[in-house]
Amino acid sequence: MPFAVTHILVPLILIALIRDFYLNNRPKxxxxxxxxxxxxxLAGILPDLDVAAFWILNFFGxxxxxxxxxxxxxxxIPLIFFLLFILLxxxxxxINRYKLKLNIxxxxxxxxxxxHLILDALFGKGFAMLYxxxxxxxxxxxxxxLPYALQKIAMPSLDAALLIIWLVYLKLRHKxxxxx
Numbered sequence: 001m002p003f004a005v006t007h008i009l010v011p012l013i014l015i016a017l018i019r020d021f022y023l024n025n026r027p028k029x030x031x032x033x034x035x036x037x038x039x040x041x042l043a044g045i046l047p048d049l050d051v052a053a054f055w056i057l058n059f060f061g062x063x064x065x066x067x068x069x070x071x072x073x074x075x076x077i078p079l080i081f082f083l084l085f086i087l088l089x090x091x092x093x094x095i096n097r098y099k100l101k102l103n104i105x106x107x108x109x110x111x112x113x114x115x116h117l118i119l120d121a122l123f124g125k126g127f128a129m130l131y132x133x134x135x136x137x138x139x140x141x142x143x144x145x146l147p148y149a150l151q152k153i154a155m156p157s158l159d160a161a162l163l164i165i166w167l168v169y170l171k172l173r174h175k176x177x178x179x180x
Contacts, residue, residue, distance in 0.1 A: 001124040003155050004045055009162040010119060011112040012041030013169065020173060035098050036108050043112025047072040047120075069127040073117060076131075081110035123155070 015037045023032040050072045054062065071077070088103035095102055120127055125144070126137025143154050 002119045003159050005159040007044040007116050008041045009166055011044040011115040015040040035100055040108040040112040043109040044116050046113045047116045070131050073127050074131040075129050078110045078114040081106045
């Protein structure tokens with residue numbers, strides 16, 4: 001199962017690449033704020049908020065298996081965010097001083113949480129993606145195909161590789177040295 005760093009960095013990197021190489025290069029279009037990239041990255045960890053809920057529910061007798069990978073790991077959550085994006089598409093609702101559009105925020109939440117589910121399906125042993133309608137686990141478990149000696153270090157190695165990629169990208173594309 002991917003760690004939190006992977007869940008945050010994958011949508012962060014993907015949306016940053018789309019932003020930098022496509023969205024901001026279109027003629028006569030407004031720039032796509034880096035704040036949206038941050039929101040997509042944070043949304044990548046959103047389905048794991050059920051772990052935080054477990055810390056409280058544990059005192060009431062709930063097990064991690066009863067709480068984790070249930071409703072927040074359902075495809076329903078990204079679909080709700082995407083539906084809100086579509087419903088608010090024509091509205092020009094702007095939030096805060098950065099003038100972020102509410103519909104784009106919902107799109108970033110949909111993308112980030114969808115990427116979380118995709119990563120869990122690829123690298124995990126399975127979870128009920130169609131919960132509460134269908135509880136059979138869905139997953140490929142690509143890590144299980146690795147030699148046993150590599151299985152334990154696969155996810156930490158992926159975290160490290162993604163972090164290095166992100167930092168190098170920031171250095172090359174956004175002049176991170178200005179912040180050092």
